[in-house]
Amino acid sequence: MSATSNATYLGLDLSTQQLKAVVVDNDLAVLCEASVQFDNDLPEFRTYGGVIQKKEEPHVAVAPTLMWVKALEMILDKLRVCGVDFSKVAAISGCAQQHGTVYWGKGSRNHLQQLNPGKFLHEQLVTSFSVTSSPVWMDSSTTKECNILEEIVGGPQKLAEITGSRAYERFSGPQIAKIARRRSEAYSNTERISLISSFLASLFIGDFAPIDYSDGSGMNLLNIHTKDWDDVLLETCGPNLREKLGKPVPSYSDVGPISSYFVERFCFDESCRIIAFTGDNAGSLIGMRLKEGDIACSLGTSDTLFLSLNKPKTVLEGHVFCNPLDDKAYMALLCFKNGSLTRERIRDSAAQGSWQIFNELLDSTPRGNFGNLGLYFDAQEILPFVIGDHRFNKANDKISRYSSKEVEVRALIEGQFVAKRAHAEDFGFVIGPNTRIIATGGASANKAILQVLSDVFNSPVYISEMANSAMIGAAYQAKHALLRNESNFDEITRCLPEPALVCRPYDDAESIYKLMVTRYRKIVEEIKKKTSTN
Numbered sequence: 001m002s003a004t005s006n007a008t009y010l011g012l013d014l015s016t017q018q019l020k021a022v023v024v025d026n027d028l029a030v031l032c033e034a035s036v037q038f039d040n041d042l043p044e045f046r047t048y049g050g051v052i053q054k055k056e057e058p059h060v061a062v063a064p065t066l067m068w069v070k071a072l073e074m075i076l077d078k079l080r081v082c083g084v085d086f087s088k089v090a091a092i093s094g095c096a097q098q099h100g101t102v103y104w105g106k107g108s109r110n111h112l113q114q115l116n117p118g119k120f121l122h123e124q125l126v127t128s129f130s131v132t133s134s135p136v137w138m139d140s141s142t143t144k145e146c147n148i149l150e151e152i153v154g155g156p157q158k159l160a161e162i163t164g165s166r167a168y169e170r171f172s173g174p175q176i177a178k179i180a181r182r183r184s185e186a187y188s189n190t191e192r193i194s195l196i197s198s199f200l201a202s203l204f205i206g207d208f209a210p211i212d213y214s215d216g217s218g219m220n221l222l223n224i225h226t227k228d229w230d231d232v233l234l235e236t237c238g239p240n241l242r243e244k245l246g247k248p249v250p251s252y253s254d255v256g257p258i259s260s261y262f263v264e265r266f267c268f269d270e271s272c273r274i275i276a277f278t279g280d281n282a283g284s285l286i287g288m289r290l291k292e293g294d295i296a297c298s299l300g301t302s303d304t305l306f307l308s309l310n311k312p313k314t315v316l317e318g319h320v321f322c323n324p325l326d327d328k329a330y331m332a333l334l335c336f337k338n339g340s341l342t343r344e345r346i347r348d349s350a351a352q353g354s355w356q357i358f359n360e361l362l363d364s365t366p367r368g369n370f371g372n373l374g375l376y377f378d379a380q381e382i383l384p385f386v387i388g389d390h391r392f393n394k395a396n397d398k399i400s401r402y403s404s405k406e407v408e409v410r411a412l413i414e415g416q417f418v419a420k421r422a423h424a425e426d427f428g429f430v431i432g433p434n435t436r437i438i439a440t441g442g443a444s445a446n447k448a449i450l451q452v453l454s455d456v457f458n459s460p461v462y463i464s465e466m467a468n469s470a471m472i473g474a475a476y477q478a479k480h481a482l483l484r485n486e487s488n489f490d491e492i493t494r495c496l497p498e499p500a501l502v503c504r505p506y507d508d509a510e511s512i513y514k515l516m517v518t519r520y521r522k523i524v525e526e527i528k529k530k531t532s533t534n
């Protein structure tokens with residue numbers, strides 16, 4: 001099926017907690033959606049929130065690679081049951097949680113090229129991975145490798161100049177370096193290293209799929225200006241790494257036809273093309289169709305803020321990635337690890353596990369929360385590099401708990417958004433009278449939470465028709481990449497509705513939250529000082 005008016009497009013998002021898929025028609029209208037929840041639908045892998053973290057190694061976070069393979073088979077079955085005619089799919093693209101790495105063992109390319117359509121994928125790939133648990137973005141166990149990487153190029157500033165980010169524990173370069181150093185045998189038995197995005201694309205083409213520039217920017221290995229791997233960084237992370245990574249490609253690249261495995265097993269047409277898969281934040285940027293001045297706020301497992309950039313800039317906190325739609329452009333990203341799972345913890349302890357009660361509590365407290373300010377980091381946070389619960393009262397005394405559930409709930413939500421605004425300002429995001437915040441991700445369904453976002457940023461908040469912007473972005477990218485010689489992205493997506501306004505800030509919001517942002521900065525400095533002297 002080529003790009004005719006009957007054509008459909010398939011988009012996937014392999015996120016932290018689930019695999020999601022959507023099929024859209026030629027006008028980009030949604031025909032069918034499906035999801036596979038890792039914890040509930042694949043309980044045999046024993047993940048919690050899609051990952052495995054052990055008490056004795058709290059900084060290590062992995063996910064079983066084979067679980068993702070099984071999830072792909074399940075989701076295609078779900079789509080088929082929902083009535084999707086795979087023979088009409090003209091192109092497939094996808095995205096995935098960023099930074100995680102997949103280690104294909106020696107001989108695995110052969111396995112991929114000779115998949116037997118009579119058998120399950122996971123049966124055939126069970127021995128294909130030299131490292132069976134993939135490190136994921138929640139891992140923060142590579143501080144040592146980060147220090148080495150920064151030192152080798154002359155410091156964090158220099159690394160940020162080359163790769164768009166100083167060294168971050170979850171980035172793929174430090175993660176690969178850890179495996180090369182601590183599990184050298186597994187490393188040398190590795191034929192290819194994929195990002196989670198290119199791993200999923202590899203399953204579809206039945207061969208190793210290339211890493212795209214945008215997701216490749218989250219590795220601390222790619223020179224974001226030349227769009228090639230940096231040899232010094234490669235050599236520092238592991239032997240023969242250039243060969244193991246393959247050549248990176250533009251994010252809109254056609255990486256090949258669908259494998260005959262899917263043609264025979266699921267009745268895809270053999271002309272169906274696979275478009276490079278990318279990172280979930282890049283996928284969201286595509287799905288949200290941001291305009292100049294817009295700031296995207298994704299409230300998923302991680303919370304992220306991002307926007308398009310015409311030119312790269314060098315920052316020590318936050319990231320600059322290649323833009324997935326335009327090779328000359330970039331995107332800025334700030335990532336906060338303690339997003340939805342921390343909100344769920346406080347919902348469970350303060351609101352009996354109900355979002356409705358959580359929202360009632362949130363709405364029953366005033367903006368500014370009587371001077372209380374709380375910061376809650378269940379896992380080692382990225383921005384700021386802090387862990388634990390930190391509750392402060394009006395007098396700025398650190399206290400162990402708040403007197404009411406209402407105050408606790410508001411402290412959490414205000415603290416999360418005040419932190420976002422402080423770090424966004426530090427990065428240089430312009431938050432002005434024309435700013436629109438476009439919200440996405442699971443928690444963007446929650447209007448009470450979005451009202452606090454609107455107040456803290458003193459800007460109106462909008463939502464797109466689809467809360468799963470990464471998944472839908474992948475479907476848009478599939479069509480865009482297939483037709484890009486005939487029409488540009490704006491022309492292809494012009495048929496879609498504009499984001500809808502959900503909240504406006506209250507008049508007193510700016511005076512309250514400007515002060516709170518200043519107070520947040522001081523508190524974080526104090527916490528960091530105390531942790532470094534303990």
Ligand code: ADP
Nearest residue numbers: 015016017018300301340355441442443445446
């Ligand atoms: P990811 O893509 O990272 O897997 P999603 O963007 O799908 O995550 O978001 C999943 C999260 O959305 C869940 O962990 C849940 O806490 C959150 N969520 C869903 N509904 C609500 C709601 N009404 N209010 C707040 N959070 C919600």
Ligand code: XUL
Nearest residue numbers: 097098137280302304335
């Ligand atoms: C971005 C990041 C997370 C993951 C998971 O740098 O680490 O947002 O992409 O969604």
